[in-house]
Amino acid sequence: MTRAKRPGAEAVGPRSLGADLRAIRKGRKLTLTDLAEALGRSVGWVSQIERDISTPSIADLRRIAEILDVPISLLFGEATVSPEERGYVVRAGARRAMGSGANGLTEELLSPDLTDSFEVIHSTFAAYSGLEAPVRRETQEVGFVISGRLNLTIAERRFTVGPGDSFRIRGEYYTWDNPYDTPAVVVWVISPPVY
Incomplete structure (x- = not known):
C-alpha cells in the first residue's frame, strides 16, 4: 500500500544550492556556457553543480557569487527548517x-x-x-x-x-x-x- 502524497508535493522540493544558482543565472540572462566561460570551467561542471550532483569549493562559490553579483552568504545553506515547512514557510x-x-x-x-x-x-x-x-x-x-x-x-x-x-x-x-x-x-x- 502506498501513502498518498499531499497535493503539490511534487512541485516543491527542498531548497538546494543548484536550484538557487540556476534561478539566479537565468535571472541574469546567462547561459550555462556564459557562466562556465566566466568561471574558466566546463559547461558540464556548472551543470552538475546546478543539478546538485557536485558541490563547489568555497573558492568556486566566491567566484560564482562575484560573477552573479550576489553576496556569498546567499549561496550558503538556510536556517534549520522542519520538513513540513520547507518550501512553504520562512520564519x-x-x-x-x-x-x-x-x-x-x-x-x-x-x-x-x-x-x-x-x-x-x-x-x-x-x-x-x-x-x-x-x-x-x-x-x-x-x-x-x-x-x-x-x-x-x-x-x-x-x-x-x-x-x-x-x-x-x-x-x-x-x-x-x-x-x-x-x-x-x-x-x-x-x-x-x-x-
Missing part, C-alpha cells in the same frame, strides 16, 4: 540576507527559495541613505511600503511614498533616497528573480 529569524548592503539598503528573502518566477524581498532603507545613480533591471517590480517614507524617481517622475502606498517599476530607470529621520521598510515582488 522571521530565518530569512536569508540578499544584496550587498550598499547605500544603506538591507534586504532579506521572504520567498522560501529562488526557484519561482518571482521573488519577494523585505527591504530596509536606512535613514539618510540613497542611490547615487539611477539603475535599470529587466524586471517588473511592485513595492509596498510598510513603514517610513521613501522618495522614488521612476522614469524621470518623482514620487514620495509612505505606509500603505505601493508602486510599480517596469524595466525603467529608477533611483531612491530616504532623506528622513527613520528607516523605510518596503516589501518588493520582483519578476523574474534578480538575486
Whole structure:
C-alpha cells in the first residue's frame, strides 16, 4: 500500500544550492556556457553543480557569487527548517540576507527559495541613505511600503511614498533616497528573480 502524497508535493522540493544558482543565472540572462566561460570551467561542471550532483569549493562559490553579483552568504545553506515547512514557510529569524548592503539598503528573502518566477524581498532603507545613480533591471517590480517614507524617481517622475502606498517599476530607470529621520521598510515582488 502506498501513502498518498499531499497535493503539490511534487512541485516543491527542498531548497538546494543548484536550484538557487540556476534561478539566479537565468535571472541574469546567462547561459550555462556564459557562466562556465566566466568561471574558466566546463559547461558540464556548472551543470552538475546546478543539478546538485557536485558541490563547489568555497573558492568556486566566491567566484560564482562575484560573477552573479550576489553576496556569498546567499549561496550558503538556510536556517534549520522542519520538513513540513520547507518550501512553504520562512520564519522571521530565518530569512536569508540578499544584496550587498550598499547605500544603506538591507534586504532579506521572504520567498522560501529562488526557484519561482518571482521573488519577494523585505527591504530596509536606512535613514539618510540613497542611490547615487539611477539603475535599470529587466524586471517588473511592485513595492509596498510598510513603514517610513521613501522618495522614488521612476522614469524621470518623482514620487514620495509612505505606509500603505505601493508602486510599480517596469524595466525603467529608477533611483531612491530616504532623506528622513527613520528607516523605510518596503516589501518588493520582483519578476523574474534578480538575486
